[in-house]
Amino acid sequence: MQKEHNLSKNQKIIFDLIDKSRGPMKAYSILFNVQKKGIKAPLQVYRALDKLVEIGKIHKIESRNAFIACQNSSCQISKATAFSICESCENVSEISNLKLSKYLSNFSDSSGMKYSKYNLEFFGLCKKCKSK
Amino acid sequence: MQKEHNLSKNQKIIFDLIDKSRGPMKAYSILFNVQKKGIKAPLQVYRALDKLVEIGKIHKIESRNAFIACQNSSCQISKATAFSICESCENVSEISNLKLSKYLSNFSDSSGMKYSKYNLEFFGLCKKCKSK
């Protein structure tokens, strides 16, 4: 089970916005959207984002500098993330594939390094964009 | 075989710097280091970086906004990248593991999306940092 986190006021405002959004949101677009709610400065946004990422409520899409709500109930998942990204329409979705996550979580190589976390981003064309 | 690319002057300067560097380099650190060679503006750096990434001579470490030289001779590899990143010393190395790359290159899910590219970043502590 995922640990319950009582989100603070700013965290809740920002999480709700991201959660309702269709796609990933960028920090300054978030800022613009929450200014009417009293969040005025970038740092207020980034602090909430940092916390939300930390507790796994959202993920950062590194290649896009954008944030999406976690689609996954597993508490493990914020340490083991995989996304599919359409390079045409920029649609992003979280991949939940048990085989994949097991494979990657158990991955080890000759470096002697123990991996505690990974992030995987797949790129391609989504169904819609492919048929255009 | 990898297609031969004749690097231009700026591309060569910047590739050589990254290639000699121990770890990943950031764009503005590159800029600082090549100013004595006549490269004065960020855009000159970013243009060379873009091209070098495109032809697979370097890779971008997305989570760090930094660039490292490709350690791999395969021409496929710039569409199929995996890195291990030490969260303590920030050492980064490219993983070349045939099983892993085959597994990921062949990965498909129910979304109907055909993936043409992926980037995977593993995080953890390297041997040295673990023993501290």
Add this chain to the structure above:
DNA sequence: CTTATAAATGTTATATTATTACATACTGTT
């Protein structure tokens, strides 16, 4: 309830990363 501590907020300024726009020059064909 009070004290202590951690977490969150507010605010200003600034650092870092990356791109737009436009003019010019080089390179390799035909």
Add this chain to the structure above:
DNA sequence: AACAGTATGTAATAATATAACATTTATAAG
């Protein structure tokens, strides 16, 4: 020589992110 494609130079600015400091709120312990 003319063309097309690629690379360069330069200035300005956009977009992303953090530092520093003061204050407030939440949580837990005595």
